[in-house]
Amino acid sequence: MVWQNEGKFLSVKVTRHTKSKKTLYNNMELFRINETGIPVEMLDIKDAVMAFAWEPSGSRFAMIHAENPTSTKVNVSFYDMNKKVEPTSNKKKKGGGNSMSGHTTVPELNKCETLEGKQCNCLYWSPAGGMIVMAGLGDSASGTLEFYDTDEKKLVATKDHYRANAILCDPSGRTLATTVSQPLDGGHFKFAMDNGYILWTFQGKQLFQQSFQTFYQLQWRPRTSLLTKSEIKDVVKNLKKYEKVFDRADRERTRALRLEETKEKRALRAEYRNIMARNQEFRREQKSVRMDLLDGYDSEDEDNYVTKDVALETIINTKEDVMY
Numbered sequence: 055m056v057w058q059n060e061g062k063f064l065s066v067k068v069t070r071h072t073k074s075k076k077t078l079y080n081n082m083e084l085f086r087i088n089e090t091g092i093p094v095e096m097l098d099i100k101d102a103v104m105a106f107a108w109e110p111s112g113s114r115f116a117m118i119h120a121e122n123p124t125s126t127k128v129n130v131s132f133y134d135m136n137k138k139v140e141p142t143s144n145k146k147k148k149g150g151g152n153s154m155s156g157h158t159t160v161p162e163l164n165k166c167e168t169l170e171g172k173q174c175n176c177l178y179w180s181p182a183g184g185m186i187v188m189a190g191l192g193d194s195a196s197g198t199l200e201f202y203d204t205d206e207k208k209l210v211a212t213k214d215h216y217r218a219n220a221i222l223c224d225p226s227g228r229t230l231a232t233t234v235s236q237p238l239d240g241g242h243f244k245f246a247m248d249n250g251y252i253l254w255t256f257q258g259k260q261l262f263q264q265s266f267q268t269f270y271q272l273q274w275r276p277r278t279s280l281l282t283k284s285e286i287k288d289v290v291k292n293l294k295k296y297e298k299v300f301d302r303a304d305r306e307r308t309r310a311l312r313l314e315e316t317k318e319k320r321a322l323r324a325e326y327r328n329i330m331a332r333n334q335e336f337r338r339e340q341k342s343v344r345m346d347l348l349d350g351y352d353s354e355d356e357d358n359y360v361t362k363d364v365a366l367e368t369i370i371n372t373k374e375d376v377m378y
Contacts, residue, residue, distance in 0.1 A: 055067075056106050056107070056108060057108070058108040058109075058110075058115075059108065059110040059111065060110075060111060061087060061088075062086070062087055062088050062113070063084060063085065063086060063087060063108065063113070063115075063135055064084075064085040064087060065082055065083070065084050065085075065106060065108070065115065066082070066083040066084075066085070067080060067081075067082055067083075067103055067106065068080065068081040068082075068083060078102070079098075079099070079100055080098075080099045080100075080101070080102065080103050080119075081096060081097065081098055081099070082096075082097040082099060082103070082106075082117075083095075083096060083097075084096075084097060084135065084163065086135070086161060089161065093161075095135070095163045097133070097163065099119060100121075101119035101120055101121050101129070102119060102120060102121070102122065102123040103117055103118070103119045104118045104119065104120065104123060104128065104175060105117060105118040105175060105176055105177050106118075106177075107177040107178070107179055107186075108179070109179050109183050109186075109204075110179055110180075110181050110182075110183060111181075111182075111183050112183045113134055113135040113136045114132060114133065114134045114135070114166065114204065115132075115133055115135075116130060116131065116132050116133075116177050116179070116186060116204075117130070117131055117133075117177075118130055118172075118174060118175065118176075118177060118188075119131065126173060127170075127171050127172070127173065128172055128173070128174065128175075129168055129169065129170050129171075129172065130168070130169045130172050130174065130177070130188055131165065131167070131168040131169075132165075132166040132167050132168075132204060133163060133164065133165050133166060134163075134164045134166055135161065135163060135164075136159040136160065136161060136162070136164070137159065137160050137162040137163075137164040138158070138159055138164075139158050139159075139160055140158075141158045166204070166207075167207060169188075169202075172188055172200070173190050173195070173196065173198055174188040174189055174190045174195075174198065174200065175189070175190055175191060175192065175195060176188075176189045176190075176191050176221065177189075178221050178223060178230065179223075180223065180227045180230075180256045181223055181224070181225055181226065181227040182226070182227025182228075182256075183227070184203065184204060184205045185201065185202070185203055185204070185210070185227075185256040185257075186201075186202050186204055187199055187200065187201055187202070187221065187230065187256070188200040188202060189218070189221055189232075191218055191219055191220065191221070192219055193217075193219075193245075196214060196216070197214045197215045197216045197217060197218040197232075198212065198213075198214050199212070199213045199214060199215060199218075199232065199254070199258070200212050201213070201254075201256060201257060201258040210257055210258055211257060211258025211259075212258070213254070213258050213260070215232040215234070215252050216248060217234045217245045217248040218232040218233065218234055218252075219233065219234060219235065220232070220233045220235060220272075221233075222272060222273070222274055223274075224274050225274060225276065225277040226277060227256065228255065228256070229253055229254065229255060229256075229261065230253075230254055230256065231251050231252065231253050231254075231272055231274075232251065232252050232254065233250070233251040233252075233269070233272050234248045234249050234250060234251075234269070235249065235251075235269050235270055235271055235272065236249060236268065236269065236270060237270075238270050238271065246267065246268070249265060249266045249267065249268065249269035250263065250264050250265035250266050250269055251263075251264055251269070251272050341354075
């Protein structure tokens with residue numbers, strides 16, 4: 055049984071077998087908790103289901119399934135408990151439907167897509183929704199991390215953290231941590247050399263990496279819930295204003311990073327300019343000595359030079375035509 059974070063949906067996996075008891079198959083029973091009578095959607099799946107995850111603040115879910123539970127190549131399917139339909143001008147919207155971006159949503163199970171041939175055994179949604187990480191964790195996996203955008207339906211990045219055995223998402227949805235940690239109860243841990251964690255953005259960019267000789271656990275600091283619906287509407291309404299503020303902050307941060315990255319180079323450039331200034335000053339101080347040695351001739355005076363213009367003509371190619 056898997057609850058959706060907001061308590062709107064509940065999924066129950068029911069494993070059945072045929073009369074011969076040799077073949078197993080799965081049914082997913084999906085309950086709409088907030089609707090009258092708690093209606094149930096039935097989803098028949100012939101494959102074995104190895105993992106299931108709800109989108110934290112949405113109506114979508116993802117699951118890993120394959121024909122054989124021990125398969126290394128699996129499929130990842132995405133479903134939505136609500137279906138978007140085109141609104142009609144001559145019909146009123148039915149009760150329970152919501153209008154979003156010119157579309158009306160109706161409570162109907164809808165398959166979004168299936169990704170085939172994946173090497174993963176765990177699913178981790180971003181707490182902010184939209185992004186999901188398909189990960190291969192554990193001793194038998196390679197630590198592959200696939201960052202997938204479910205809104206745009208495209209793979210954003212493919213990374214890996216060798217021997218990773220856990221993923222923890224920052225409550226804000228900005229960052230996630232992949233860890234290699236040993237059991238808290240002690241004992242020999244054969245992968246202790248890989249102990250540590252890596253911080254990533256949900257776009258697959260590595261932010262930080264730290265290793266430890268012994269590493270048992272990582273936990274994010276708890277935070278309050280994300281923005282409410284009214285706060286989200288306020289953000290959308292004032293998006294232009296926020297964009298300017300964030301763009302200015304990004305420029306200032308980029309400038310600060312560039313200054314820090316070029317700090318050593320700028321110090322070397324300043325030292326070189328100081329050396330050049332000292333040499334030029336020394337040469338000016340030695341000018342009178344040079345002129346005495348040259349019987350008063352000033353090699354830096356342009357009037358002591360005679361300029362001649364010489365023109366050179368070179369024939370590059372010739373061609374003769376005989377005229378009759």
